[in-house]
Amino acid sequence: MSGLIGKKIGMTSLYNADGQALACTVIQAGPCVVTQVKTKESDGYNAVQLGFGERKLKHTTKPLLGHFQKAGTTPKQKLVEFKYFERPLELGAELSVTDIFQEGEFVDVVGKTKGRGFQGVVKRHGFGGVGGQTHGQHNRQRHPGSIGACSFPSRVFKGLRMAGRMGGNRVTIQNLRVLKVIPEQNILVISGSVPGAKNSFVIIEK
The missing domain is CATH 2.40.30.10 (Translation factors)
Incomplete structure (x- = not known):
């Protein structure tokens, strides 16, 4: 080439x-x-x-x-x-x-x-945020929300889309x-x- x-x-x-x-x-x-x-x-x-x-x-x-x-x-x-x-x-x-x-x-x-x-x-990643400002949510609009399960598997899986460095690729x-x-x-x-x-x-x- x-x-x-x-x-x-x-x-x-x-x-x-x-x-x-x-x-x-x-x-x-x-x-x-x-x-x-x-x-x-x-x-x-x-x-x-x-x-x-x-x-x-x-x-x-x-x-x-x-x-x-x-x-x-x-x-x-x-x-x-x-x-x-x-x-x-x-x-x-x-x-x-x-x-x-x-x-x-x-x-x-x-x-x-x-x-x-x-x-x-x-x-x-284009997430929509947690939601509106109802039900007492006044500071969660652009947060990721829940990231893992409960007692099983008791951990966060690798590769989960989260905040981090962007660009430079x-x-x-x-x-x-x-x-x-x-x-x-x-x-x-x-x-x-x-x-x-x-x-x-x-x-x-x-």
């Missing part, structure tokens, strides 16, 4: 032939540099490592600095491996958006959702159509929404 690393720019809308407004996401996909080529003989599997985004020299460790110097490129912010690339690539090669994607095809986008901190059961959105490719700025316009905040890294696969 081949692809590129990109950065989520934001959202906009485009109109189709029928005049319908389509919500879409703008992604800067590339340019990416091949920082490592793994083979079955040397590494046990075939893969291509791509780098995207510029990293400051003072924030780069010496092992990583040597890794980038071997590829003949500057330090990169994000490194991602892609298996089963469509064509063989050489170390240090640069890939742009037109090398991988075309308008009209479908792609999968991987991103990290926004972190929302510690949330209750109403926001995290790796999520894949599949089968999003590429509506537009702008090669001058390495821009992809993809239908629908993708996980992550603005300027967050995403992985576009096909």
